[in-house]
Each structure stands twice: as C-alpha cells, then as structure tokens.
Amino acid sequence: MVLNYIWIGFFLIAFVVALIKLIFFGDTEIFKIIIEGMFDSAESAVMKLALPLAGVMTFFLGILKLGEEAGVIRRLAKIIAPFFSRLFPEVPKDHPANGQMIMNFSANMLGLDNAATPFGLKAMQSLQELNPNKDTASNSQIMFMVLHSAGPVLIPISIMAQRAIYKAADPSDIFIPALISVYVATLTGLLFVGIKQRLNFFDKTLMGWLLGITGFVGFVLWYFSRLPKEEIEVVSKVVSNLVLMTFICGFVGGALYKKVDIFPTFIEGAKSGFETAVKVIPYLVGMLVAISAFRNSGALDYVVDFLKWIFSFTGINTDFTNALPTALMHPLSGSGSRAMMIETMEQYGVDSFEGRLSGVFQACSDTILYILALYFGSVSVKHTRYTLVAGLLADLAGVITAIVVSYIFFH
Numbered sequence: 001m002v003l004n005y006i007w008i009g010f011f012l013i014a015f016v017v018a019l020i021k022l023i024f025f026g027d028t029e030i031f032k033i034i035i036e037g038m039f040d041s042a043e044s045a046v047m048k049l050a051l052p053l054a055g056v057m058t059f060f061l062g063i064l065k066l067g068e069e070a071g072v073i074r075r076l077a078k079i080i081a082p083f084f085s086r087l088f089p090e091v092p093k094d095h096p097a098n099g100q101m102i103m104n105f106s107a108n109m110l111g112l113d114n115a116a117t118p119f120g121l122k123a124m125q126s127l128q129e130l131n132p133n134k135d136t137a138s139n140s141q142i143m144f145m146v147l148h149s150a151g152p153v154l155i156p157i158s159i160m161a162q163r164a165i166y167k168a169a170d171p172s173d174i175f176i177p178a179l180i181s182v183y184v185a186t187l188t189g190l191l192f193v194g195i196k197q198r199l200n201f202f203d204k205t206l207m208g209w210l211l212g213i214t215g216f217v218g219f220v221l222w223y224f225s226r227l228p229k230e231e232i233e234v235v236s237k238v239v240s241n242l243v244l245m246t247f248i249c250g251f252v253g254g255a256l257y258k259k260v261d262i263f264p265t266f267i268e269g270a271k272s273g274f275e276t277a278v279k280v281i282p283y284l285v286g287m288l289v290a291i292s293a294f295r296n297s298g299a300l301d302y303v304v305d306f307l308k309w310i311f312s313f314t315g316i317n318t319d320f321t322n323a324l325p326t327a328l329m330h331p332l333s334g335s336g337s338r339a340m341m342i343e344t345m346e347q348y349g350v351d352s353f354e355g356r357l358s359g360v361f362q363a364c365s366d367t368i369l370y371i372l373a374l375y376f377g378s379v380s381v382k383h384t385r386y387t388l389v390a391g392l393l394a395d396l397a398g399v400i401t402a403i404v405v406s407y408i409f410f411h
Contacts, residue, residue, distance in 0.1 A: 003369075010293055013297070034297055053117065056115075060115055061272055061273035063266070064100065064122055064269060073096055078094070086200070087206070088139075091130060097130070103119035104116050121280075121374075123144065135381060142193060142384075142390070146189040146190070146387060146390045149395075160174070173410075176225060177356075179220065181364035181405060192390045288333065291336065295332075300328060304324050317407075317411070320357060322354040327361040331368045331369055332367065332369050333370060334366075334367045338362060356409075357406040364398035368388065368392060
C-alpha cells in the first residue's frame with residue numbers, strides 16, 4: 001500500500017507543482033518538459049535497462065544453471081547454511097535459494113551490478129516457490145530485499161572511475177567513508193527486519209557470523225588504508241573481475257567434472273533469463289516514468305531547498321545540503337542520482353567537500369524503489385509489507401553516517 005501511495009503521489013505532486021508554475025509564474029514549458037521526460041523515461045526503461053538486462057540475465061542464469069547441475073550451488077549453500085538458517089528460517093538448509101543469494105551478495109560486494117541482478121532475480125524466484133501467499137512478500141523475501149537494497153558494496157569501482165574522469169586528485173579517497181556508510185546502512189536494515197521478524201540475535205551462530213563479517217569489513221578497511229592511493233582502484237578492479245571469472249570457470253569446470261551435458265544445460269537456464277527480463281518491463285516503466293515526472297516538475301528541487309532552509313536554523317554547518325540532491329534521488333533512481341552526483345562535482349568541484357560527499361552518498365546504498373519494482377515485479381508480489389520502510393530506514397542511516405564521516409575525513 002505504501003508503494004501505491006508513493007507512486008500516485010509522484011504524479012499528483014508533479015501535476016500540482018507544474019500547475020502552480022504555469023498559473024503563477026507563467027512557465028508555459030513545464031508540462032512539455034514533464035511529458036517529454038516521461039516518454040524518454042519509458043523508452044529508457046525498455047531500451048537502456050530491460051533489454052541490456054535481458055542479455056546479462058540470459059548469460060548468467062545459463063551459467064547459474066550449470067552451477068546448480070554441477071552441485072556447486074549446493075556446496076555454497078551448505079557452507080553458509082548455519083548463518084542463513086538463522087537469517088532465513090523459512091528456507092530449508094539445502095535449498096538452491098541459499099546459494100543464489102550468496103552469489104547475489106558476493107557480486108554486489110564486489111561492485112558487479114550486472115552479475116548481481118541475475119543472481120538476485122533467480123534467488124527471488126526460488127524464494128517465491130517457498131512463499132505460501134504468492135501475492136504477499138514472505139519474511140525471507142523481505143530480509144533478502146532489504147539486505148540487497150542496503151547495497152553492501154565493498155568497492156565502489158564505478159564511482160571511483162567517475163571521479164577519475166573528472167580528474168580528482170585521489171579518485172579513491174571516498175573508499176573508506178563509503179565502506180563505513182554501507183556497513184552502517186546494511187546493519188541497520190538487518191537489525192530492523194530481524195527485530196520485526198523476532199530473530200534471536202543472541203544466538204551464538206548468528207552472533208559469531210555477524211562479528212566475523214564485521215571483522216572482515218575491518219580487515220578490508222585496514223588493508224586498503226595501507227595501500228598507496230593510486231593502487232586502490234587497480235587492486236579492486238583486478239580482484240572483482242578475477243573473482244567473477246573464477247565463479248564462471250568454476251561452474252563450467254564443475255559441470256564438466258560431473259559430466260553434465262553442458263551447452264544444452266546452459267541454454268535451458270538462459271531461456272528463463274530472457275523471460276524474466278521481459279516480465280519486469282511494466283514494473284520498470286511504471287516506476288521510472290513516475291519518478292521522471294516528479295523530478296522534472298521541480299518538486300525535488302523544492303524539497304532540497306526546504307531542507308536547506310530548515311537546517312539553516314540549527315546553527316550547524318550546512319555545506320552538506322548542497323550534496324543532498326544525490327542522497328534524495330538515490331532511493332528513487334540510480335541513473336538520476338548519478339546525474340545529481342556529476343552535477344554536484346561539476347558545480348562545486350570533484351575534490352570539494354560537496355563533490356566528495358555526493359560520491360559517498362552514491363556509494364552507500366542501492367535504489368530501493370527501483371529494487372522493489374524490479375524484484376517483486378519479477379515474481380508478481382503486490383503486497384511488500386514493511387520492505388519499503390526498512391529499506392528507507394537503512395538508506396537514512398547510510399546518509400547520516402555518510403555526512404558525519406565525510407565531515408571527519410574531508411571538511
């Protein structure tokens with residue numbers, strides 16, 4: 001229901017704002033701008049998102065099918081089973097969804113969005129098979145969506161590359177603030193959903209895994225903080241792509257070892273990838289067109305200006321408000337928030353406090369509304385329960401942490 005109201009609100013607010021601009025300010029172009037933006041977004045949703053996704057989905061779900069037939073996915077599921085059985089008690093320990101979620105989280109952490117999405121959509125479909133109420137999100141689907149949307153990306157390669165394009169003195173200097181923000185966002189989402197689902201966080205296994213993950217994040221921070229600045233981006237690119245290629249070759253090699261009929265099995269899995277990509281088109285078009293109308297009407301600018309005005313009364317330093325458009329757009333649209341980040345870099349400078357903070361904002365979580373439309377749309381779930389609230393709360397925690405950490409590092 002919350003998602004329904006938000007979607008309707010995008011259009012109604014856009015219409016009211018545009019009408020005020022037309023009547024009181026004589027802006028005769030505003031409705032033309034909104035409508036053209038809606039058409040562009042509808043085309044972009046299909047041509048730039050759904051169709052490229054179809055190709056990526058086709059390949060990676062074919063590879064994933066080889067991994068399942070070779071037994072590699074089951075082995076991964078067994079390794080993670082003690083932890084996942086506490087986080088996802090509804091999912092049997094040997095169910096394929098466990099291995100698929102591991103693949104999704106692994107690709108996400110390495111910053112490999114193109115690989116993470118196919119694995120995540122396949123995991124969502126597997127969780128839907130266990131869902132007794134097909135049009136309502138299950139506890140496992142909610143936990144998976146919130147952890148995924150919190151965006152546990154260890155290495156924000158694309159953002160560091162964008163900073164390099166704009167000739168930042170040190171493109172990787174956002175790495176540590178971004179990782180801290182991502183960790184806080186993910187932990188907040190996990191705790192909120194866990195409390196709602198009454199998970200036992202004092203369970204020794206669950207506590208041990210959480211402490212272990214925290215230790216791993218700390219080790220990554222320590223390791224990269226010791227590297228020369230110019231090596232961080234190089235090492236992250238090599239490690240990320242090496243791990244992904246290892247998974248691909250491991251699945252193919254495992255299938256060869258198990259004497260699986262490799263290419264026909266790949267084709268069988270690949271077919272489902274194209275079908276899934278086509279199925280999500282209406283959900284992507286609906287959400288991205290609504291967001292476009294809201295943004296092009298100028299409503300987002302008014303929200304930002306209002307927040308700047310509010311914070312001006314607090315007496316605190318308000319430099320961070322100049323980077324807020326990136327943070328506010330990020331739950332709505334990844335491409336939109338990236339445009340806001342680039343705009344901030346161009347206006348204030350890539351190495352300014354605002355330019356760096358916008359990069360940290362872009363790295364610290366995923367686009368929750370896009371994720372909901374894509375993943376729940378792929379399995380026709382209509383009632384998402386508290387998924388959106390949990391995702392937005394995690395996003396808020398990441399934004400607040402990003403501001404505090406960026407003041408410490410950059411201001």
